[in-house]
Amino acid sequence: MAYPAVVLAAASAVTLGAIGPAAAHTGEHTVRSGDTLSKLAAGHGTTWRSIHDANRDTIGADPNVLRVGQVLTIGGSGAAPAAAPAAAPAPAAAGSYTVVAGDTLAGIAARHGTTWQDLHALNLGVIGPNANVLRVGQVLALSGGGAVLERASRAERPAPAPAPAPAPVATSAAYDQWDVHVRPAVQEIAEANGVGTVLTRPGHSPTAGRAADFMVYTDAAKGNAVAQYVIDNAARLGVDYVIWQQRIAGPWTGWAWQPMADRGSATANHMDHPHVAFLP
Numbered sequence: 001m002a003y004p005a006v007v008l009a010a011a012s013a014v015t016l017g018a019i020g021p022a023a024a025h026t027g028e029h030t031v032r033s034g035d036t037l038s039k040l041a042a043g044h045g046t047t048w049r050s051i052h053d054a055n056r057d058t059i060g061a062d063p064n065v066l067r068v069g070q071v072l073t074i075g076g077s078g079a080a081p082a083a084a085p086a087a088a089p090a091p092a093a094a095g096s097y098t099v100v101a102g103d104t105l106a107g108i109a110a111r112h113g114t115t116w117q118d119l120h121a122l123n124l125g126v127i128g129p130n131a132n133v134l135r136v137g138q139v140l141a142l143s144g145g146g147a148v149l150e151r152a153s154r155a156e157r158p159a160p161a162p163a164p165a166p167a168p169v170a171t172s173a174a175y176d177q178w179d180v181h182v183r184p185a186v187q188e189i190a191e192a193n194g195v196g197t198v199l200t201r202p203g204h205s206p207t208a209g210r211a212a213d214f215m216v217y218t219d220a221a222k223g224n225a226v227a228q229y230v231i232d233n234a235a236r237l238g239v240d241y242v243i244w245q246q247r248i249a250g251p252w253t254g255w256a257w258q259p260m261a262d263r264g265s266a267t268a269n270h271m272d273h274p275h276v277a278f279l280p
Contacts, residue, residue, distance in 0.1 A: 031070040033102045034280050036238045037063050039181045044074045048236065064235035065110050068102040099138040105131050106251075112142050117254060131252040179209035182278045185237040186212045189276065193226045199273075206240065206277050213273040220245075227274045231255050237278070244274040 029040060037048035037059075044051075052063040055072045059065070097108060105116035105127075120131040123140045127133070175183040177200050189212075190198050197215040204211040216223040227244040230237070234255065241250030246269040247257040263269050 029072050029074050031066045031068055033068055035066055038236055039238050042181045042184055067107050095142055097140050097142055099134045099136055101136055103134055182210055193229055210278045212276050215273045217272050223274055230276050240277040240279045242274055242276050243270045245271055
């Protein structure tokens with residue numbers, strides 16, 4: 001069955017309509033579950049770095065860690081305030097914690113001076129294998145010896161590192177098939193890795209507007225480069241997970257590859273394209 005697709009051809013073969021950057025918004029924003037600095041920046045006509053600089057006292061040194069309920073100032077006149085001295089380390093985890101609406105493992109870990117990997121390992125029997133799924137009322141242990149042993153087995157897994165440059169604003173009308181906050185990330189990944197064809201289809205997981213297939217066909221080296229770029233910049237670009245060559249990686253795997261079941265064809269097994277899903 002044929003599917004409609006968006007093909008991003010070389011500049012000589014297609015006329016790209018310009019989309020101006022969003023008009024700047026000023027004021028305050030209360031962080032909700034699923035927010036990222038790049039997503040907020042795209043929606044307010046600014047950059048994630050400007051938001052981080054203006055709210056460093058609230059966010060802290062790590063731009064990848066936002067907490068539900070934080071109130072951020074976005075926009076306004078004058079230069080961004082100078083960076084505040086690094087905050088003192090959070091106290092070591094102790095005792096237990098009961099999950100409430102809006103909680104994530106990363107947020108709980110940041111508040112208790114630990115990592116989401118250690119919390120997940122320590123509470124695997126409560127949470128299950130998917131670290132992204134918490135249920136209100138679950139009681140999580142915050143310390144214990146089990147996490148140290150499990151953490152050691154994860155020591156060689158690469159962690160995604162935020163890239164220093166902010167995500168660009170999408171400038172081509174060809175990216176209109178994706179949700180507004182996803183377009184800059186799709187364009188950046190394609191242009192950074194020389195991918196001329198990016199597809200989205202009805203029924204794509206999680207949705208057609210939040211998933212992109214970067215077609216590399218028989219160029220496995222380019223596919224490897226795309227997949228690694230996505231993993232290295234996952235937090236900044238708001239990536240949910242990536243699939244490539246019948247393997248999947250996401251925050252619940254520590255961004256290490258895990259094998260997937262055989263789906264039959266080369267395309268269904270993602271042998272000719274990395275499939276990237278984005279957060280809402």
